[in-house]
Amino acid sequence: MPKTMTAMDEFAVRLAKFVIGHRWLVIFATLLTTAAVTYGAQFLQMSNNYRDFFSESNPELQAFEEFQGTYTKNDNFFFTIVPEEGDVFTAETLALVEELTTEAWQIPFSLRVDSVTNFQHTWADEDDLIVEDLVKGAESLTAEELAEKSQVAITEPLLRDQLVARDGRAIAVNVVLQYPQVDPFEVPQAVEYARTLRADLLQKYPGHKIYMTGVSMLNMAFQEAGMKDVMTMIPLMYGLLLLLMAVTVRSIAGTLVTLLMIAFASMIGMGAAGFYGVALTPIALSAPTIILTLAIADAVHILITMRNSMKAGMTKRDALIEAVRVNFLAVMITSLTTAIGFLALNFGDAPPFWHLGNISAVGIVAAWAMSVTFLPAMMSLLPVRAPKLAAANENNFFARLADFVVAHNKKLFYGIGAFAIVLISAVPQIEFNDQWTEYFDESIEFRRDSDASTEYFGFYPIEFSVLAKGEGGVSEPEFLQKLDEFTQFLRQQPNVTHVYSLTDIMKRLNRNMHADEASWYKLPDDRELSAQYLLLYELSLPYGLDLNDRVNIDKSATRVTATLTNTSTLETKVFLDAARGWITENAPEYMQATVPTSAQVMFTYVAERNVESMIAGNIIAIVAIGIVMMFALKSARLGALSMVPNGLPIVVAFGAWALMVGTVGFSVAAVASVSLGIVVDDTVHFLAKYVRGIREKGYDRAGAIKYAFETVGMALVVNTVILVIGFAYLATSHFKMNADMGLLTALAITFALLFDFLFLPALMLRGSGKLISGQKDDSEGVQQNVQTQPAE
């Protein structure tokens, strides 16, 4: 035992003795607590609603909810039907569409079905207005009739490129659903029905491909990607962990106890989420992987110290107490700071990140508590062989590394500093892209189907509720004229595949009411006439279709839908700005408040909403961690300095990503918070040993650096390897947000080790000052003063 024991050390020793003395009690209490909290896991639900990615206060979500309250909900299935060859205007393909249109009414929660076959074709026969399904009894249509239907469908602005491809290669059926949202199995239930329907139709009509997309499929994909990750990743993660532990800790007992500890920590984290009533997204589902990765760190530090102490001849009991004493402060600080980092995720706008942060924070705190109670208790119980007294080869390596770093500290300081500045300057080049189809990899059916479907049809709808002047205002000729101009403007924008507008319906009705004369295909120029056309149109709509889908109930606004092809977030922003610009410049006063809205609009701004708030959150977290460090190290100066190696690796990792990849989804907003705690972990362990070296062992700075390298160098390398493998493993997720987050975090952790080994010592030699060393400035000529002693 060293001569100088801090109060913290004394507490740690008393704790360790108590734990070992009452090991059965500790083990029993751990099991009981775990079981009690895990009970909450039964309340967990899988999220199958993309809205779960937005908080209630998200302004884009609020706008869209209001829009959907006025018109129809936009949950849907979009079936794209492609015959293997030829065009879709064959008796067989149309029969398929007709059957699908009828059967789609049976899909649970369906509200409305639109297709070419049930399109309400209106035409005039003298003074009769005939309203009928465009295609009825497709199987018995003659070639001539098929050609006629084809002509009608492909020239109809409401159908072309929306429900039938311009070149006749594909045809679509859109099913609108309204979920009561009382049962989490609503979406899976509807999807299961729709999939069975598709399978049946494919069997009955061979030679076709049917792709399923739409919001319901997107929602299902979130759930399926999450499930797939859980089923494949978590078991493999545990396998990987076993292997790593076996290699590094080289103890069956240690590996077993760590495994239990990690499993318990994950269970406690998830159980707590269950009590909180969380809907699990794939993002929140990465929490067990993260807890697992982080919890290993705690265990590794303690087990490695124990092993080294036993190697040095201590008994198992003494080695355990020493391991707890030496690591207690560092493990506590790192757990605390990591938890703070994760809690900072709550500053974002996206609930899945709140859940990820809170689940991980609970898991990390649980893992920390177990690492100083359950772990020593179990280890004292299990047989552990004292390792052979071998020459400390590894320490030789770290001693040499320490000498090298101290000797070349000036070159390293400026060299790495320059390297960091170059990478940081690349950060602004990062481009945000949140295209929801691309959140999923190709192993997810939704991604494959949407890739195929976008070859024929647009994918991302942008909605506008175009405002008219007062009740009935949509019939005003001036309004319809402006609406028509707006529609034309939207149609001319790049990436727009289709625009659905009331003006096309008005023009058609006007022509119908004038004996189908082509010259009457224009907007009515009389308010009363327009209003009466609308009434006529309302009266002619069949079951399931109503005008409310297009015009609000007091007819003071109408909905225009522009559909975009597969478009990047940046391109979408350009489109949205153009549309807003047109409204500002051209729209009359009463139309000015018209704004674009839709899920696509929500995802377009999700990055900004989250990144801004999370940057603020991270700055707060870094400062909070700095303050914790000031107290823990009892040095304001060191605490302040620690913010440099804490913040730098994350920013540098972003820079490296900007150069290597370029685009990123809004999940990166989480990277800083996720990696912050881990990055801090390295710094804390290194600085804690550095300070111990000076205060307890009486070394000078260079000596303390060497002491730090020798005592924690190995543990830091092992930890980093485990963490990098763990996070890089997230890259195999089927969900791109997790993959990006994993890779970026792995990058940040790698940089963190690099900075702690090569840059931090140089920084200490320059900046840690006299406050701690009480010796003369030794940053020059340190080579001569280096004292080395083997670690205790």
Add this chain to the structure above:
Amino acid sequence: MFKRNLQNKLAAALAVVTLGFSLIAPVKADEAADKGYEIAARSDRSDLGFTSSEVTAVMTLTNSAGNTSTREMYFKTLEKENEEVGDKSLTVFETPRDVQGTALLSHAKILEADDQWLYLPALKRVKRISSTNKSGPFVGSEFAFEDFTSTELNKYDYKFIGEDEFDGMKVDVVERFPRYENSGYVRQIALVDQEVFQVRKIDFYDRKNSLLKTLTLKDYREYEGGVWRAHELEMVNHQTGKSTTLSYGDYSFKTGLQDNDFVKGVLKRIR
């Protein structure tokens, strides 16, 4: 998983309860159909002989966001005593002002598409509308044509379900199945009171047999000759959260309307 288990249990419990119920009160299929038909017939015939009626109504639409909009209209109806033939009706819109004078003439058919003519005053022309859309919504409301144009007896097959209490009344519960091919419903459940034999409430089940709408008929008043009319009809759509109420003014009966008041030619002369 947990929820699904619960659902299964619930479903099982329900099955036991309904099975038990049907054991206690065994009603043979034919008997149930006959009794259902009788109840419906008694209800339908209770206002037999009103010959013709005229009434104004205010229709209030409410969407799921709670916004409302109203329109006023005037209904004229000519009763056809033959149960195989539908009534004739004329609907004239009075507000919003834009559509004032727009008139819809309808000759209801029992099992086929209705004959309809529409007069648009701004166009000064009558158009015959050929459409099979009886199940479509009536001017943006939650009422379909088939819901409220008429409650013709032979539009449905019936099945008597049992007796119940509703709003303090003893009611017969009758299930009815539309016979019209293009109907938007697979079935309806109607509650008919046992005192004056009027329909008090109807649940509508859509094509996938999910509860779609509920119609509540309130403020029944008796007119001369034992004819009853509800003056407040409220239709709630459970799937979209939208609703429509129809408030009727006082009815006038036997106003001397004839068949020739319900021909295409009269439409132009309405205003």
